[in-house]
Amino acid sequence: MKTRIGTSFGLALMLFMGVFVIMLALDAKPVFGAIADVKGEAEPNDPGAESKLTVKFTNGEVGDGTADLAGAVDTITIALEDDIQVPSIIEPSTVTITTTRFSNDRPAVTGSATGTVVANPLGVNVVFDGTPKDDPYITLDIPDMEPSTATPGYQGIAGPCLALSTSATSACYSVGETTVTVVFRQNAGILNATEAEAGFDAAGLIKGRSVNVYTSGSGGTTSVGAAAAYTIFNPRLIEINDSTTTRGQTITVTGKGFANGTTATIWRDADADGTRDAGEVDLGQAEVGSDDTFTFSLTVSVPPFVIGSGGSGGAGNYINAIDGDSNTVVDGIDRTLPITDPAVVTQNIPEVTMQGSMSVTPTSAAIGDTIQITIKDFLDVTWTQTATGTV
Known part of the structure; x- marks a missing residue:
């Protein structure tokens, strides 16, 4: 019995590793929780500043039909580092959610996806976890993403198309993926980390703060984090x-x-x-x-x-x-911002410009008196008389 269990486990492990190697060889992106391409950005990005925080992600990969998020049912959770200060209560009116495709617009329905409507979440729940309990998890209740009568039913957030379409009028034309953008407005009360991430990366660029996303549609347990180039940058x-x-x-x-x-x-x-x-x-x-x-x-x-x-x-x-x-700080280091690309955040070292000074002694004199002119901190150049006159 022990031998059979060991053999079965070994075969399963070999199969898993084989699939993983094939995915790497094909440069395929594995679907962990139907989330991909997570990006985060703060504006302003000064350390400790109260900022507008934007988080962007793709809700699943083409061919994965499990990522639909229903309005008034499903949720989006955004996990931030504990150094980013998040209030325990966030008003839903200070948060917006935008999706490029609605759940009732996929995958075979023709007609353009809207993606221009901005909606507030039904509710915002902030929980602090970890040891100590200071890691903020912000859960957003997905609303009707398009409350007008222009679209049928209670619109949620669409998952990806099962396949791409060649019809320009199809919701699955060209990209076939759904991009979700969550914006916490500046009055949501989120503060940037007061300390910049330590050190520099292998390319000599500043490092960012991590941001992770998961949804109830993915089981609500497995989060996907932003790659190093797409994290939240707060430069020193x-x-x-x-x-x-x-x-x-x-x-x-x-x-x-x-x-x-x-x-x-x-x-x-x-x-x-x-x-x-x-x-x-x-x-x-x-x-x-x-x-x-x-x-x-x-x-x-x-x-x-x-x-x-x-x-x-x-x-x-x-x-x-x-x-x-x-x-x-190293002067002139540029880091491309993940969401407002090609905009960059640049490290700058301030420079003092020295000005020369001139004084006259005495400050008042009669005609024919001798005065002394003292000049300091001018460049070492030859002075040339350009005019004459009588005081």
Whole structure:
């Protein structure tokens, strides 16, 4: 008996692995819970900001007839990371759902799919799970997706077509899949993670926060997550209150998205590459607070700052920071946004532009008196008299 069970299990495992290898070879997308192509995006994407959160996914693959979601019956659940702050109560009026195809419009019915109607969920239920219980799961009750009399019955969200159609008037023409877009408006009260995802990926790009989706039509147990390029990006930020300054002026440096409980070192990053190179001067340190931000007051001096900006008169006066977990900012890194592609989110390091100053002593004089003109922080050039006059 034990031998038979072992043999049966071995055959089943071999069959499963064989099917999986064939799917990989054909570049087929396995249907896990009839969900695919999950994407997430926040706007604004600043760490800790109250944002509009958009989640987009495909409700099944062509040929899978199990993904229909009935209005007033089925649900969509969106799972976010615990660092994304979700209120315990979300008003349905602050959430919208859009589908490119309705459930009464598939798969053989002719006529165009609408997909332009925006509906609010019947209800929104927020549950926190995990250990500790701080992972937010937001479940949306699917409404009548098209409440007018233009379409028959109580419209839900269609699954994919069983096969593509060659008729341009068919709901299964060309794509044959249903794209669902869920938008949590800014007044839904969802806050971006205050700390940016640590480190960079293998391509040197910033990482994002995960988002997972599952539906009651898939059994409500197996979720599908967004691929790395389609996660929610909240870039680490460094801001200064004044980018044009003179010697002796005090400016405020603010960092957002850094690791709390660590010490941030602020330095003049001459080439804006995020690396503390030899010869680059540390400007000071600041503790990163529990909200993953720091504030640092800096009095401008020459050196270490140089005259001009962007290399004129010397290397750039870029102000960067690195925390105790080695998180920093690299200037000019672009990450394509998953939903508003080709829009990008770009990491930028602020730069101080040094202005020259001129003073006259004394400030008042009679004709024939001698005055002294002091010029500071101008580029080393030859001065040319362009006009003469008598005061």
